[in-house]
Amino acid sequence: MRFEQSHIGICVSNLEKSLAFYREGLGFEEGPEFDIDYPISEMSGEVRLASKFLHCGDLRIELLAFATPSAFGTPSARRNQLGLTHLSFSVDDIDAATEHLVRHGGTIIEGTRSTPEGRIHIIFLADPDGTRIELMKQPEGMTWPWH
Secondary structure (H helix, E strand, O other): OOOOOOOEEEEEOOHHHHHHHHHHHOOOEEEEEEEEOOOOOOOOOOOEEEEEEEEEOOEEEEEEEEEEOOOOOOOOOOOOOOOOOOEEEEOOOHHHHHHHHHHOOOEEOOOOOEOOOOOOEEEEEEOOOOOEEEEEEOOOOOOOOOO
């Protein structure tokens, strides 16, 4: 049996703000978009939503903007919270990348910067709805095994 990556779904409260963050901020490119106004799994009653696919390299996300019923809840707030805790991106300049994402609707999550000498430097930000985004800067000479 073989499984192939499809996408990660992210429920958003404001599609335009989220598109600005993921497109202009993180550099995702446009994919297909669907307007859904019919019953879907895990939903009862009237359903209306916009489904917008974006991709960055091999990573594909689907932004789900519900008109009816409206979005609810809160995203993960810590890495030890069950379920999806964050999306991670490698960057060359962690400070410049952080400032860039803040200009496009991101929020720095205070107390998450880690800069141990000779190790990976990280910081967490939140997208416009609070979904956690990790930025990583690898020290000189270090590469991930999958690159």
